[in-house]
Amino acid sequence: MKLKSKLIISFCIIMFMPIFLSLLFIAAFFRVQWQMVAQNIEVMPDVKGLFFEIVLTILLVLLLTAAMLMIWIYQSMVTPIRKLQVAANNIKEGNLDFTIDTMGAEQDEMNELCVTFEEMRRRLKENAEEKIVTEQESRDLISNIAHDLKTPITAVKGYAEGIIDGVANTPEKIDKYVRTIYSKANEMDTLINELTLYSKIDTNKIPYNFAKINVEEYFADCIEEISIDLETRGIGLAYYNYTDSDVVIIADPEQLRRVINNIIGNSAKYMNKSNGFINVRIKDVGDFIQVEIEDNGRGIPQKDLPYIFDRFYRGDVSRNSATGGSGIGLSIVKKIMEDHGGKIWATSKEDTGTVMYFVIRKYQEVPNE
Template identity: 65%
Template sequence: MKLKTKLVIAFMTVILVPVLLISFFMCIVSHFQMNRIRETYNIEADIGEIVANSSIQIFTALSGQIQEAIQVQLDRDPDQFEDVDFLRTENGKLMGKYSYLIVRKNDEILFDGHSGKIPGLRAEDLPSYEDPSSMMLSGRQMVRGQYFKFSDGGEGSVFIVTAINEMIPEMRSLAMEMVISMILVLVITAAILTTWIYRSLLRPIGRLKEATRKIAEGNLDFTLDVQENDEIGQLCTDFEGMRQRLKETVEERMQFDTENKELISNISHDLKTPITAIKGYVEGIMDGVADTPEKMDRYIRTIYNKANDMDRLIDELTFYSKIDANKIPYTFNKINVTEYFLDCAEELEVDLAADDIEFGYFNYCDEDVTVIADAEQLKRVVNNIVSNSVKYMDKSKGKVNLRIKDVGDFIQVEIEDNGKGIAQRDLPNIFERFYRTDSSRNSSKGGSGIGLSIVRKIIEDHGGRIWATSKEGVGTVMYFVLRKYQEVRYE
């Protein structure tokens, strides 16, 4: 649910829920209290009439009932209303209903039944005999009078006096219960909304705060669980994605630092080996050990070869730095496959002959087949693969074969050797940077560990693909393919 939708729901809930619940509770409470009022005061009016004019309704019903009883007594014996005991009995019936009797003969009060709990009326407050009204309101009291004649001819009147503010305790209870109901409804609604907002907003924000604190402390090994499907949930999802990317970046950085340290260690070792050899041969020349022209020529040639090894390592390191910065200087041209690989084969044959390795070249492509490639970088690919074959050659009669094949829209180059081979567990990783199947650092199998990663990078930048097959003890075949160049003809 969207956060905007939640706010709208919360707004509507604050307005509608209290209104509906208060109305519901008011109906229940008022129904219960009105039934009590009906039973107490014998009122048959409906709830609306009772609430709208409760004092008059109840007083009318109450006084009317008593008037009927008084009228019966007056018709039977009006002089009873001079009997104090009789009047006390009748007055006691009214006291429980917040009312009392006043009996007057002529202008004299014969009986006043008010108590300390109910305010009394003075004689002058009572209506005169000439007043045609039978009901009056005096302050907070309602008075209803009934006039008659005593047997001796004296004028008599009986008044029912009711304290308006005291006569209906049920109405007070009703009002109090309604107020309490409204407060409870508001409190419950607020509690529900607070819980909902806490679960929807504060809880995910708290998780975000905790996750931020962990990242600030350098701890990225945690997971931010996302349970919401709103803007806050999307924020948590984005934050978790950021944490994962940050963790990957840190891990890549650590791996990069480790690989750089390994590279420096590898290059240092591989540079130290030819330098040590050069120093030894130079010292031999300086000490006069090379005392014949043949020895001198052999020493100088060895020094030259070792210097070439150093130059190759430095060149490889320089090229690696360009790969890391994606700044490899490519110069793409249209190259004739037959002519180009024939030149490569001639150079390889000379170099491999010096290492006493047999070389074979086989071209199965037509003479007009061409590719778009960087001649210098493509030669680097072939030389790096062949150098690896020579480095790991363990046969007394080494062999390296170069085959060029036509495979539809591509040419496929295969470089095969009969060296020690590569274990199947290592084969998927040989094109990774710094991966070496032989972790030993002897001089015969040294190397930076980046040669084949450079090969893969160059081939992929040419739009090609490279892979290898190998069998331990038998040899390895490296394959790479390049797309043929085809002229676009317009009709």
């Protein structure tokens, strides 16, 4: 019952109880008076006693009613206030692992306040837990970055020392050392770029430059560029385009390249075969084009597959520690695809290989009426 109703009931009882009892008393008084007049009786000594008893009873009844009403109101206010006080103290101490009992029979304002308080506690707890996860993710990210930067830095230091100490004593050797230093510096540059992009992704600040792109030309260009790098790593690359030569998509060429580089980069990074191979197929699937990138690398265990697009997720860390990486590559890829109105997914078989699929909507001219 609402507190307001309780107060109205109490007010009515307190108002009408004395009136009702006074009326009873007056009625009894007149009845006795009438009997005395009718029977011509002088004041009877026991009538005085009777009146005294009635007044006493009325006072007692009033006292009892007032006390019961007070207990009723007090109970419905003080019990929840006590619960809230304990809860507020717990929250003040930073303890959020408790529940406020809101299952009482009463459905008044105080109970509603307890329900709201319990909701607040639940949200605070969720936020606190989320914060712990985010902090852990940030710590992991920092340690991964440190690890990823340390490898090329150690190499740069080693090769620079080689030049300074005169270990590289022929022009050919010096040239080789300088080139390695250059390529390691490039690796660091890429990593730092990825991190910058990642922070932009986190705050939805990727600057997209969408343009009409001819599928055949664009992918042929991309593949040519990547194949040179793969060749030096001893990985074969085959490219099959099954779409018509005039198919056009709307995409940001730079970001789409990032998607392709990231996926193929993973295929190369997680390649465990000496005859490593990557197949790129582009298919026409109605309103979309579907890009399939298949490798014959080490594959992804079924338990990891649902999570590979999650931020910071790295499959089997013990197997991955040698390869380096922060686990943000595919989360960036997924975000870029979503921002293009596309979709990305993967199938994989351990030790056999992985196929990454993504779809992008085709550009279609709206015919003029």
